Amino acid sequence: MGVATPERTVRKALGELQRPAERKTKERVFRFLLFAATVVGVVVLGVLIVSVAIDGVPRINSTFFTNYYSRFPERTGIRSGLTGTLSLMVLTASFSFPIGVGAAIYLEEFAPKNRLTDLLEANVSNLAGVPSVVYGLLGAAVFVYLLDFGRSLLAASLALSLLILPVIIVAGRESIRAVPQAIRQGGLALGGTPWQVASRQVLPAAMPGILTGTILALSRAIGETAPILVVGAAFTRRADNVPWEPLDSFTALPIQIFQFVSNFQEEFRVDAASAGIVVLLVVLLLMNSAAILLRNRYSRRW
Numbered sequence: 001m002g003v004a005t006p007e008r009t010v011r012k013a014l015g016e017l018q019r020p021a022e023r024k025t026k027e028r029v030f031r032f033l034l035f036a037a038t039v040v041g042v043v044v045l046g047v048l049i050v051s052v053a054i055d056g057v058p059r060i061n062s063t064f065f066t067n068y069y070s071r072f073p074e075r076t077g078i079r080s081g082l083t084g085t086l087s088l089m090v091l092t093a094s095f096s097f098p099i100g101v102g103a104a105i106y107l108e109e110f111a112p113k114n115r116l117t118d119l120l121e122a123n124v125s126n127l128a129g130v131p132s133v134v135y136g137l138l139g140a141a142v143f144v145y146l147l148d149f150g151r152s153l154l155a156a157s158l159a160l161s162l163l164i165l166p167v168i169i170v171a172g173r174e175s176i177r178a179v180p181q182a183i184r185q186g187g188l189a190l191g192g193t194p195w196q197v198a199s200r201q202v203l204p205a206a207m208p209g210i211l212t213g214t215i216l217a218l219s220r221a222i223g224e225t226a227p228i229l230v231v232g233a234a235f236t237r238r239a240d241n242v243p244w245e246p247l248d249s250f251t252a253l254p255i256q257i258f259q260f261v262s263n264f265q266e267e268f269r270v271d272a273a274s275a276g277i278v279v280l281l282v283v284l285l286l287m288n289s290a291a292i293l294l295r296n297r298y299s300r301r302w
Contacts (some may be wrong), residue, residue, distance in 0.1 A: 049281070056274030064275060069256065073267030078276055081256035084153070085222060085283070088252060091157035092164070092221055097214055100165050101203075104172025104210070109198045128166035135163040136230030144231060151232025154246035159227045164217035171213020175206035208295040215291035219284050225254040253280045 067077025103124075111117045139159025149155040179202050187197035203210075232249070253276060260273035 052274045052277050052281075055270050056276070056278040059271040059275040060278065065279075069259070073265055073272060076260075076268070076272055078253065078256055078279060080251050081253040081276070082279065084250040085253045085280075087153055087250065088157050088160065088228070089218055089222055091153065091246065092160045093214070093218055095158060095161040096165050096168055096217070099161070100168030100214070101172050101210060103165075103169045104176055105198055105203065107169070108173050108176040109194070109202065124166050124169050128170060131226075132163055132224050133226040133230065135159055136227035138162065139227060139231045150247065151249060152247045153250040156228045156231045156250060156252075157246075159231050160221045160224065163224065163227060164221050167217040167220070168210075168214050171217070172206070172210045175209030175213070176202060178209065179205045211294045212291045215287050215294075219287050222284060222287070223254060223280065225252075225258060228252055229255065253283075 063075075064077050065082065066079055067075060068080050070076040107117070107121060107124075111120075136159055139155060139162065143149045143155035143158050144151060149158075183201050183205060184197055187201045188194070192200070228250075257273055257276040257280065260268045260276060263269055
């Protein structure tokens with residue numbers, strides 16, 4: 001291999017300058033491919049949403065929210081699935097948010113830089129890509145049988161917490177890392193302890209990103225079927241069996257939608273299932289809207 005001389009470097013640079021048309025053509029092709037991929041994704045999503053809305057919106061009424069599952073399509077409802085999903089999200093957020101934020105603060109602000117910390121960080125990043133059914137199997141083994149919580153709302157919420165904890169930790173670390181060092185140095189210069197600076201200065205400044213990552217993680221958990229199905233979600237619930245206590249049995253909207261789709265009657269497979277999907281999409285949109293509002297509120301304050 002020859003040594004690069006100044007003359008050779010200049011000739012190479014001039015050769016690059018003599019091919020602007022070729023570079024512009026490649027750039028246009030790349031932009032077109034990106035635009036085409038975006039259009040295809042948006043169009044397919046739009047067609048699916050419109051198709052589901054056409055079939056499901058006429059079926060949505062007050063009784064659809066207040067009735068339980070019934071063998072008669074005109075009487076069936078999603079009350080048990082909706083209350084079960086909301087209960088799951090409340091418990092999952094209660095477990096995952098403090099643990100995830102605490103782990104993010106420790107790893108970013110207090111953990112020593114050694115091999116153990118590097119191994120822990122790598123494992124957290126890898127766990128974010130583990131299939132959800134694996135967390136369901138882990139939850140069934142640990143929470144249902146080992147800790148004897150049974151096939152309950154508590155076991156399912158703990159399994160979902162394991163599912164979204166890596167996402168919350170990664171999002172929290174990125175948000176904490178984005179806080180300027182000047183804030184930390186100013187707090188320490190004024191006599192604050194590292195814990196006071198982290199809890200009163202760094203954490204509030206990083207809260208917009210942390211809340212956004214948490215609610216997006218919960219949005220993923222709300223549509224998961226495999227973990228709660230493995231842990232033991234029921235297919236039907238009636239009367240006063242709404243899960244008010246953590247050890248109660250439960251069902252959820254994804255399970256109930258799957259039950260509608262599996263029914264041989266077209267009123268269940270098309271109308272009721274589409275209406276359940278519309279309700280689930282609305283809940284997801286509300287959660288994402290809450291993430292945007294919280295992020296904007298904290299961004300204005302800090």
